[in-house]
Amino acid sequence: MILPTTVINDHLIQTIQALRDLVVLLPTQLPLANPDNPLAEHFGPLLHDRIEHPWFPLRRAFLNAFDDNETRAEHLMLVARGEYGIPLVVHIIMMFDYLDGVSIIEK
DSSP states (O other): OOOOHHHHHHHHHHHHHHHHHHHHTOOTTSOBOOTTSHHHHHHSSOOOOTTSOTHHHHHHHHHHHTOTTSOHHHHHTTOOBSTTSHHHHHHHHHHHHHSTTOOSSOO
8 A cells, every 4th residue: 555645744754753852852871972973974964966866865874874784782872962963863854854845755
């Protein structure tokens, strides 16, 4: 069964809101991310050329930051607070979702 685009986009918006709500709840015991950590490195400037869809650099950033070859412990080290941590990733996802004409599902 193929869901209508509006249902998928509504679900995406709800999921992004839930992510934002979770980021606010990150415990203060988590470290603050440094500007040179993998999240800041890969999610910093998300450049794309005009030929590719803007979601492609976001996908590349996810693949590079959360490399499958890394262990679970290495992935957990990426969970950090602050402007260079997990909030950066959620902020960029929100930004891409709200950009005019950018959607996972073409309208």
